[in-house]
Amino acid sequence: MAPEISNASMFLLIFFVLIPISLSYIYALGLSRSIAWSSLRGVVQLVLIGYLLTYLFSLPPVIGISIMLMVMVTVATFHASKKGSGFPYVRSIIFVVIAGVELLVLAMWLGFDMIEFAPDQVIPMSGMVIGNSMVAIGLALERMKHEFNEGKDRIIAALSLGASPKQASQLLIRKIVKAAMIPNVDGLKTIGLVQLPGMMTGLILGGVPPVEAIRYQIVISLSIFTSVSLSAMFITVIFYRFYFNDRWQLVKRKETQES
Amino acid sequence: MVDLIDVQAVSSERLTNIHLSIEEGTIVNLIGPSGGGKSSLLMLLNRLEDPLEGEILYKGEPITNIELGKLRRMIGLVQQTAALFEGTVEDNLKYGPSLTGAWGSAMGRDLLDQVSLPQTYLQKYVDELSGGEKQRVAFARALANKPRILLLDEVTSALDVRNVECIEQRLYELIESKKVEGMFMVTHDISQAKRMGSHTVFMSEGKIVEQGETKEILTHPETTRLKQFLKE
Numbered sequence: 001m002a003p004e005i006s007n008a009s010m011f012l013l014i015f016f017v018l019i020p021i022s023l024s025y026i027y028a029l030g031l032s033r034s035i036a037w038s039s040l041r042g043v044v045q046l047v048l049i050g051y052l053l054t055y056l057f058s059l060p061p062v063i064g065i066s067i068m069l070m071v072m073v074t075v076a077t078f079h080a081s082k083k084g085s086g087f088p089y090v091r092s093i094i095f096v097v098i099a100g101v102e103l104l105v106l107a108m109w110l111g112f113d114m115i116e117f118a119p120d121q122v123i124p125m126s127g128m129v130i131g132n133s134m135v136a137i138g139l140a141l142e143r144m145k146h147e148f149n150e151g152k153d154r155i156i157a158a159l160s161l162g163a164s165p166k167q168a169s170q171l172l173i174r175k176i177v178k179a180a181m182i183p184n185v186d187g188l189k190t191i192g193l194v195q196l197p198g199m200m201t202g203l204i205l206g207g208v209p210p211v212e213a214i215r216y217q218i219v220i221s222l223s224i225f226t227s228v229s230l231s232a233m234f235i236t237v238i239f240y241r242f243y244f245n246d247r248w249q250l251v252k253r254k255e256t257q258e259s
Numbered sequence: 260m261v262d263l264i265d266v267q268a269v270s271s272e273r274l275t276n277i278h279l280s281i282e283e284g285t286i287v288n289l290i291g292p293s294g295g296g297k298s299s300l301l302m303l304l305n306r307l308e309d310p311l312e313g314e315i316l317y318k319g320e321p322i323t324n325i326e327l328g329k330l331r332r333m334i335g336l337v338q339q340t341a342a343l344f345e346g347t348v349e350d351n352l353k354y355g356p357s358l359t360g361a362w363g364s365a366m367g368r369d370l371l372d373q374v375s376l377p378q379t380y381l382q383k384y385v386d387e388l389s390g391g392e393k394q395r396v397a398f399a400r401a402l403a404n405k406p407r408i409l410l411l412d413e414v415t416s417a418l419d420v421r422n423v424e425c426i427e428q429r430l431y432e433l434i435e436s437k438k439v440e441g442m443f444m445v446t447h448d449i450s451q452a453k454r455m456g457s458h459t460v461f462m463s464e465g466k467i468v469e470q471g472e473t474k475e476i477l478t479h480p481e482t483t484r485l486k487q488f489l490k491e
């Protein structure tokens with residue numbers, strides 16, 4: 001059975017935070033304030049989410065799930081958009097991509113009867129998909145700026161040989177998508193060997209037998225993998241166009257250059 | 260007779276009021292200080308950029324009338340940096356031809372021959388090449404499209420004397436055999452300018468300061484700026 005963590009022991013966690021803070025102080029890392037601040041912020045966020053989820057779980061599934069998905073996709077959109085500052089319509093495009101990928105994955109889960117349409121299943125699973133899409137999109141956008149700066153001469157060479165923007169960008173698109181997927185590919189290789197994935201850990205702590213827990217973990221890991229590659233792919237093939245005009249010329253975008 | 264290329268009162272972000280023409284069968288040198296606008300001019304000729312004002316004609320027809328892919332294959336540019344694609348030498352050489360049609364290794368071997376690189380280089384990775392070898396591969400890559408006009412941006416700057424001779428020889432042959440109708444050749448090497456182009460254009464600060472017969476303007480420059488430039 002899941003162990004209960006008492007309020008008293010929660011309070012004692014403060015000692016856990018004091019350790020990195022004192023280390024930062026001793027070695028003059030200058031991180032004390034940000035460790036304290038992010039710990040506090042994290043705790044407050046989680047407490048609020050705890051109550052919010054309790055409330056949402058009590059609502060009819062359709063309403064609770066819709067509200068929470070909306071919130072998650074919106075927050076993820078704003079976060080990922082920061083990396084794409086300078087591109088036109090960034091927020092709208094990213095919102096549609098994240099929402100689209102999430103809906104597709106959700107449809108697969110429900111269609112194949114992997115999970116039930118219940119808030120306590122859909123919301124945590126979706127959170128992982130949305131969060132990973134968000135990170136992948138951020139990586140793709142960063143990498144795109146980098147590649148288009150570094151590879152400018154090669155793009156010009158390709159255009160000069162008669163390539164269309166689409167053909168000229170092939171050289172980079174592969175690298176961009178790959179860069180966005182690498183963390184997940186690497187993660188999958190050592191999954192369970194180095195780190196027990198969060199979801200599986202949670203289920204095991206909650207008293208689910210390991211063999212049962214890995215089923216969920218496999219579903220979620222592969223779903224994340226799918227959504228990460230789809231997000232990175234969509235974002236890349238949508239955004240590379242903004243580097244060109246319809247006369248097959250590279251347009252200068254100061255704002256989309258690497259900072 | 261109508262000019263091969265006629266640049267009429269062209270201005271762009273970095274160039275002002277460029278008037279220039281090239282006759283069929285000739286080479287035009289572009290010389291001038293760094294930042295003078297030579298590369299910028301080449302980019303207008305294959306429409307990597309478009310003029311804000313003025314017009315560029317190919318045999319009397321505005322180049323904007325020619326389909327873009329066709330224009331860029333017809334007017335080949337060799338950039339100042341080799342800008343090779345990742346992969347092998349063959350990957351680079353076949354890039355242009357395979358956009359529109361077929362490619363065979365025989366073509367690759369012939370191209371390497373033209374820039375006097377050994378045929379075994381076809382499978383070599385580009386990051387294993389020396390600076391001068393990269394430059395020659397970039398030149399061969401442009402030739403693979405069988406361009407009618409060549410825009411050459413300092414294509415021999417990293418080569419030794421023997422290889423400079425070889426490339427220059429190749430350029431002469433291309434003009435003489437009429438495979439190439441005309442060339443614009445950016446160079447920092449005044450003696451090369453004297454050997455190559457019948458016509459020379461001196462550019463500085465985005466403008467053409469002086470142009471004329473190569474023999475004439477390089478031996479008897481009129482403007483103080485060109486005199487100064489030739490002295491350096």
Ligand SMILES: Nc1ncnc2c1ncn2[C@@H]1O[C@H](COP(=O)(O)OP(=O)(O)OP(=O)(O)O)[C@@H](O)[C@H]1O
Pocket residue numbers: 273291292293294295296297298299300339
């Ligand atoms: N991509 C670019 N964006 C903005 N300005 C540029 C760009 N490329 C060149 N310039 C500027 O335009 C001017 C002309 O540059 P250009 O490259 O045409 O000179 P150049 O004569 O080819 O010089 P070099 O002999 O050094 O190659 C320079 O002042 C340069 O700083």
Ligand SMILES: [Mg+2]
Pocket residue numbers: 297298299339412
């Ligand atoms: Mg230049």
